[in-house]
Structure formats: C-alpha cells, structure tokens
Amino acid sequence: MFPEYDVIVVGAGHAGCEASHAAAMMGSKVLLVTMNMNTIAQMSCNPAMGGVAKGQIVREIDALGGMSGIISDKSAIQFRMLNRSKGPAMWSPRTQNDRMKFSEEWRLALERTPNLDFWQETVKEILVKDGRAVGVKTSLGLEIKSKAVVLTNGTFLNGLIHIGEKNFGGGRAAEKAATGLTEQLLTLGFEAGRMKTGTPPRIDGRSLDYSKMEEQPGDEKPGKFSYSDTTPLDKQVSCWITYTNEDVHQELQKGFDKSPMFQGRIKGLGPRYCPSIEDKINRFAERDRHQIFVEPEGWNTVEIYVNGFSTSLPEDIQYQALRKIPGFENAKMFRPGYAIEYDFFPPTQLKLSLETHLVTGLFFAGQINGTTGYEEAACQGLMAGINAHHTAHEKEPLILKRSEAYIGVLIDDLVNKGTQEPYRMFTSRAEYRILLRQDNADLRLTETGYKIGLATQERYDSFLQKKTSIDQLLKELSSIKADPETVNAGLESIQTSAIREKVVVAHLLRRPQIGMPELRQLSPDLKALLDKYSPEVQEEAEIDIKYESYIEREQKLAEKIGSLEEFKIKPDFDYDRVKALSSEAREKLKRIKPETLGQATRISGVSPSDISVLTIYMGK
Template sequence: MKLFESKYDVIVVGGGHAGSEAAAAAANLGSHTLLITMSLQNIAQMSCNPAMGGIAKGQIVREIDALGGYSGIVTDLTAIQFKMLNKSKGPAMWSPRAQSDRMRFAEEWRMRLEQTDNLDMFQDSVNGLLFEGDQVVGVKTQLGLRIYAKTVIVTAGTFLNGKIHIGEKTFGGGRAGEGASTGITEDLVSKGFEAGRMKTGTPPRVDARSLDFSKMIEQPGDDVTSKFSYTNTKSLTKQRSCYMSYTSPEVHDLLREGFENSPMYTGRIKGIGPRYCPSIEDKIDRFSTKDRHQLFVEPEGWHTTEIYVNGFSTSLPHEVQYKALKKVAGFENVKFLRFGYAIEYDYFPPTQLQLTLETKLVKNLYFAGQINGTTGYEEAAAQGLMAGINAALKVRGDGPFILQRDEAYIGVLIDDLITKGTEEPYRMFTSRAEYRTLLRQDNADLRLTPRSYAIGLASRERMDRVEEKQKKTDLFIKFLKDTSVRPEDVNPILKEKKSAAVNQSMKMFKIASRPQLDFDDIRRFPKVEDFILANKIDREVLEQAEVHVKYSGYIEKEKNSADKLQRLENIKIPVNFDYKKIHSISFEAREKLSKIQPSTISQASRISGVSPSDVSVLLVYMGR
C-alpha cells in the first residue's frame, strides 16, 4: 500500500519552531510540502521558557515577520506581557520581548499551519533518510513508510538520540514525556558527516497557588506596549506580571549537596552546555563569589497556575531541587508540577553547511535549528524560515536567498555558524552584529520585506505597508528639515529639558537632533501636531523618523563600512577551490579554508585562523 502517492517538493522533519517556519515558508512559496512530526499536539511547543524575543532575539523575530514568517504574528496573538528591553540605551540595542501563553502559542501555530495551502501534516517518527548517490530523495519512518521528496529539511531539535538526566536517573527522550528519535544520525554519519553532542536544560515548573508573591519583586510589562508583527495584530491592553526573587547562600549550600550525584559533575553528560544560559549548579560553581542569583518567576499563560522558574535550570536530583527551592523567598510552600532536567542530544557542526543551509556532502538536504548547534526558539525559527525558502527556491529552479551581515541578524547568525562553527550552543547577541545600528528592530520591514516580496513570500499587502511607512517617514523628515521654529516658541521647552536656548529661528531638524529632546517634545513645537494628524503619521513612523534624525551620522558611517565589506563579498571563490596549492598562506589557513570552503573573500576573512596577510594572498591569487 502506498500511503503517499505523489513525490513532495519539500519534506520537513520535526515540528518545532524551525520546522514550523520551514514548512510554512516552503508551502507559501508554492512547494507541495509535508511536515512530519512525532506529535501533532506539540507543534511549535515552547519546550523551555514561555517567551519570545529578548536581546537581539527580538530583532530576529521582527526580521522573521518582515520576511513573511509566522513567529511574530503568533507571539502577538498569544502574548500575556510585553517589554521593550534596553530602552535606556541607543535604538540599536532596543529589543522587544513578550511572555506568551504556552498552550495558546502551540495551538495558534497549529491553526496557522492547518490553514496554509500546499501543506500536509503527518504524525510519525522519521528514523532514516533515503539517498541516491550524493543526494537525498526522501525519508523512512517508524511505521515503515518510505516518502519521497525533491528536498528534505531536518529540524530535529533535541530529539536526535536525546537523553534526559535528573540526578542519577537517565532515560531516553527528546523532551519530558516524549521519546527520542533514532536512525537519522547513523544515516548521516554513514554518509561522512561529523556529529557531536550538546546539552541544554530546563528548570522546574511549580504551582502558582503555592507561592507567596508578596515576598517577591513585581515585574510588570511596559505601560505603553508594542508588538512584533508589522501586520495589523493588536498591542496588549491588559498584561500579566512576572516576579523576581533571589537565591541565597543557604540555597547554594543545599544545591552543592547534590553535586556528587549531578550528571554534569560525574561525567555522565558528555555534551557541552550553553555558556549564556547556564544551569544553577553552573552558576554557583563558576561564580562562587556571588552570594545570590536572580530568579524570574514567569506565568505560563493567562489562566494556568503553572509557573516557569527562570534562572533555576538544573539536572540535580529531584529531592535536592525541592529542598533548595523551598529556601527561596516566596517559595517556602512550593508545590512542584515538573522537576528540572538536562537533555543531551546529537548535533552536526554547521561548518558542513552552505549559506543556504543545504549540506555540502548531500545535495537537496537542509539542516535548521538545534541540529546546527544553536539554542533558542528565535534562532531556530530564523534558520527554519531560511531553509524553507531556499529549499522551495531550489525546487523552483531559482537562485539562492542569502542575507548578508549588514542586511539582517539572520545573516549574522547563519554566517557565524557556517564560517566559525560552534562548540557550544550558539545564541545571538547584539554584540555579534558589527552593523547593529543598521539592523534595528524598528526597520526590519524596510530592510527585508522588499527582498521577500521579490521572491513571492511577503504579500502585496505587506509591501504596501512598507512603502507607505517609508513614504510617510521621508515626508515627516522633509517637514522637519524645511520648517523653522522661532526662539520664543521653542526656548521654554529647551529650558525645561536643560538644553541650550536658541537666539534665532532654526530648522526643526537641527533642534530635534539634540539628545536631551525626544519626539514627544518635538510634537509640542508649533505646526508639528497638525502635520502629524493631517498626514496620519503613526507612532511607528515617528519612531523611525526620530532614529534617523538623531543617529543619521552613525547610520551613514556603518553604511560606508558595509559598502567596503560588500566589495570583498563580490569577489567569489570557485567551488571546491584547492587551497593546498597556495603555499604562501599559513598551514592553519589552508586547513580551515579547505574544510569550510568559503564562497567569497569576505567570508574567508571571517574564518578563525585566517589572517589579513592570508586574505591579501587570496586577493592576489583571485586577480585582485
């Protein structure tokens, strides 16, 4: 019996954040797509914290939305709290973050996928890949099905040979309550792929009814909320608060009692854990001089009593977790719903990928998400989106879709992975992006929607919104440049803001660029509010204009730097170039270049171990 008569354009293996975005993107680009997942009930499950966004991650979610992905829309529709982080810093650092209703988030994703044309979904476990020579042609499942496709995207998350650790107890699984996936790693290794092990963890979940929130510090959302999607989703009008508490020396002493039974310290866990999201035992070991650590007490939804104890990720024995957490202020009578645990899983070093996320060893096979050594919903979703786009474009016979480092955080993420690799779970930070003033959360639509529209993913409606936003932004900036304001009209405001008075009429643009003034002050200038109302200029346009006025010098400087980089980006290196014949570059450079096979001189220059003198030799060799 043939359950699947036709050959799919794209098969996506895994229904997490990467798989969901990959399937949606491929299907929306017209590819006949199949999403296979071990549990249809757990599509886009928030396995760890119930939140999207954060430092640099919020920019990624806005970029996904600008490109036509679903993560921003789903987050807006299921959010219970919104915050714009880093508002005290410059706009390059502003990062949106939202707490989500965990159950509604997964439900909304499922509904979105079910309403996506060209997309089939099927529940089964993929336990192998089908190959013909050096290309993938389909998958085989636990039920014994063989399903064929032109391209396959593997987004297996933490499920590949996943192993869960709680104290001395160890059992197979990809997530609490769900089994591990076997067979794929073995098939890939047999084709010559290098595999490794990584570790991540999650904290306990507890019952809100057992906590005393009066002993904690309330963490409300922003008074004026924003949102992730550039579409017409609504901002929050009511929010749920989070809370903060602290560990103590007594808590640390109790946790240390379990170290001798911790899988991290007994050597049972071989994988490397995330540096930037360490377990509580890691924290008290690495930062032994600190007598307390923050714990963020986060509700999992509007109506559930389940609480996520952010900052208490652990794989210590369950009795140690219980004894220690009871000593935290507000947790004296805590009731556990789930204990924290660590999970160890297979990954494939991402230097084995091209910039499209297609593998170098096997044609038409793509990897996205934690299989590439990353951590975080946002990083996974971004990779899934890009893999889905590129798989669909390859089926169509079109060229690749690649974002450069000066175009998007997504471009930085993928370039870092392919060029530098990772030996610990990779997560994005603003500091990783050298052009972060260009890559702000407020302008992701202006940067990326035109590119997505050009390939047919972003809708005409999205493109119209972008064009309208740009038009109104330019119009308002022109108004500020063309309109003068008199001293008697502006000096009272300048005095109030402790900014130097003016003694003659001056263009509004020049005054608006002063750091002491924000655009709420500018709106008090004569004619400004009337112009805003007459031209229906919204807060989003005002924010865009304000950034341009205040930071135009910095923006221009970064654009010039990016243009210089682009010149190196345009110098292509032939596929499978033989670096061993260039004896005037260092041995380390030859070794790294041969392994990674960069596609441009610019990418080669970013490889660890390739020096400026090596790059100069390559430029000469390429006739430059």
C-alpha cells in the first residue's frame, strides 16, 4: 500500500509542517502523518507569530528557506516592530494572525510541495531494527517503512486536560490524546517527564465594550517577516488592552480550592514566563491589577483571544471573573480556558542535529523536547527535517552555531543544559545579540540554506544583490566627505554640533541624533545618493556603521570561542579513563556525549578545570 519513504514526520503542528516541507524540498520522499488533516498548523494558543527573540527566529527560518515567515505574512492582520525605542539587537517583528487563514495557508503550501504525501491516523509505535528507526506502525496496524523518522507530537503524548476539578484525556480542546509512543520509547531506554501549559477562554467579540479599553494599532508603515516577495499589509485590525482589578482577583480566588494546580492534581511544570492568571494573583499578591491583551482571531470572525488570562479554574469562576474586567461586563464565552499536561523527553538525550543518541535516524522536534511557543517548535522542525533528509541520504548534519543564529542558541541550550520547565527563547539567552539581529538573518543564513538545497535560486540571487548593495553603500558613505558649508545648517537644525572641516559621511552617521532620514536632509547630494538604495539596505548600512565596534568585538569573541569547536570528540570517547575529571563532569559528558570541546564547555556541571584536563588528555 505504501512505498518506502526517506522521511516520515509524525505530527502536523508548527514543527511537523516545517520538518516535512524542508525534507521534501531538499529532495526526500516524505510522508506527513497526522491525527487530523483539518488541524494542520493549528494555532492552539494565541493567534500571533514572532515577538521578542521569537521574531528573530521566524526571520531565520525564512532565510534558510522555511515557510513560517511566508505563512505569517499571508495570514497577518496586524504587524508591529517591538522595541523600536531600544537598540537594533532588541528590535523584534510580530504579527497578529488570522487563525483559520494561517492553518489554511500552511495546508495549501504543503499540498503544493513536491515529494510530500499525507496520511491521517495515529502513530502507535516506531519501527526499530538494529538500533535504527526504519518506519512507523499506526493504530490500524499498518507498517510504513522509512530511512528516518521525525517525532513532533506537541502536547498530544498522553495529554490530560484540566478544568477545575474535571480532567479528561486530550491533546487539545475537542481532540484526543496520543497513547502508546511514550510507553514504547521508555522500553527503548528513553527518559520521559511531564510538563504543562495552558490557554485562556475564548470570547464573543460582539459582547465587548471597546470604549473602556486602550487601542493598540499596528505600525503606521507595516513591515513583514519574509525576505521574499510577500506583500506588506495595507489595512490592519487593532488589538486592545484592559486590566484586571481587585474584584476580578477576589472572584478568581473563590475557585482556588478547586484549582488543579494549587490542589496538586497537575504534576507537570508550566512556563515560568507565561503564568496562569491564578498563578499571577498568588505569586504577585502585592499587585492590584494585571494587563489583559484583547486579540482578534481573524478578519472574518468575532472570536477573541484573551491574552493574559490563561487559567484552569472552574468554568463558572472564569465566567464570573471575566465579567468584572472593564469592557467585559457583558462578555459571552465561547469556551473556557484549560491547562494541559503532556509527556516530553529531556533534550539532553539528543545530538545537536536533534537525532536521538539511543536510536539512529530518530529525531525529536518541538514540545516533545520541552519547549513552548510556535516559533521554537517551527525552527526545531526545520532543523530536524533538514537533518533527517541528510541522514536518509548519508550526508553530514547541519549544525548552526550560537554565533550564527538564535536557532543555534536554542538547540545548543536544550541539548547541553536540558530544561526542567517549558523553554522559551529570550534575547538574553544569546551572547551574540548584536550579531543575531532580525534585520540581518538573510545575510547570516541564506547562503547556508541555498547550499543545502532548501533556499531557492531566486532567494539566493536576491540575497547576493542585497549584500552587494550594502557593501557599495558602506563604501560610498566611508569615502564621501561632507562639506561644512553644505551641511552645517542642517546639523544645527537637528541640534547636533556643526563641523569645522570636511568629514567622512560615515562619521556623521555615528552621531546618535543622525539616522538615514536626517542624513538625506543635510544636502541634495546625500539625498540623491541614498535614493539609489532600498530602505532595507539603508537600515543595514546604518546599523553596521553605528555599531561597528560592538559588532567587531562580538565577532572576535565568537572566533575565539569557535576555535574550541574544531576539537572533535569521538562518539565512543571513554571518559572513565580521564581520572582527573570531576565525577559530575564525567557523568554529564557520558550522558550528553558532546561532539566537540566547545560543546563540552557549555554543559552544566563541566567546569573550566575539567575542560583543561580534557584538552591536555586529547592533546596527548
């Protein structure tokens, strides 16, 4: 019935979609197995993509040739560039999305992808032969063979939904949980744990009074995620902000004795930086209010996502508390919020390629690795899909360094440090933030995507053209000199000091008061020069000039630390023979099996003295 596939991807969430698309576009014959074809790429939680650090990840996925940026642009209803008041390392794109259109666009994109087949059913077992994944077995007993398998099960592995004192099996509202896989993986020697996440109630937008809320419109000149030819929005939908109050908190507290979290019925750890509303009230008792973001679910629906009100309290408590929020006095609920517990597998059991140590050709991506967030899942799916293709075709894996991408930071953190709670990406996790900006993801990664056969020729040509234009503009700004007679009047008008002699234009651009818009106003010649270049090229050149010393410092640090990555460690290296290692270091090194000395330095519990011992031993 089935041919043999190169890659089978289990699960069609954000990770599964990116994995199957990447492997298929690179030339593998791929089967995407999902429990429900109607929920491909479902936005299970908030209808938005990007945000702080997450927006950089979406740009990186796009630069490599993935689809999340394109799908986000096509389904966007609002665009905002967050943190514009801060430095460029903090600028983060974010879209509000049409939930139904996002899912529809992903499905259409996958159906247009060559080499990609679909099958709707539950996978019960991974077929393993001689320590290698060779396919999957479904609930109908069908055995489908492949050279590699990617598991992207999300919250479905033994998923358990909690609402007050009620709980029932499920991987998402109105969808059944997946059983059998965890139990099999445990018999193979894997270690598993439990995590939890939650979601807020959904509300009928027609029942809200927006006059009592603060409007949050999109950017006046909206941007976009993708470096391809997607179209920026010409109209946008506003979001709104309101706040809880003491009455809301008192109403919620009435249900604390029935809270599955406070009563110990939930065993899994939830995301630290996205607590439930009851957790906020309990942990931050000194605060008399909490922010609530009122987010539309799409262009043509009245459904509203109540961001900031995630809860697992009884539905009647949720309803009564909601109606005490300003603007929600007459709110009608579509469905209550809930918490969900699910199985995950500590990611220290993975290689940096996201292939498991225990079973060759088996890859994990997304929430199965202990992460939270669409963007974190999507980038893992992309990398797992790329490396599953490489495994199927006996090629070397693609490993992104911490200095190359937020994706590299995320995977390196997971594999070397593990996670005891749902892992979420922040800019603070990256030590090379000024190198890993959202604006330069294409300059960092498009060539890599093109070399592995994922980014198209069109994308590569566009990247080369942009790079050439940036280099040319930088050259001109560093060679052309501004004349005092020409520019001093303009400098004084923007309250920055005049010049006494001719000065290289790039030096003027280093002043905090001067950006490209101010520079073009200093003289007709400068305006004519800048008019030759796109806004994106101008922005890139300005950042390069203003932050040149910071960029150089981070590049030198990355090169210095990167030299340790050249010291390869054999997979069968016997750490027990290195007697001078601490017992903790020996235990961690044996379990994680670092591929390089550089990776070993980032393992929690491995000290600098342990690295010195290893360096000397390997030198011998």
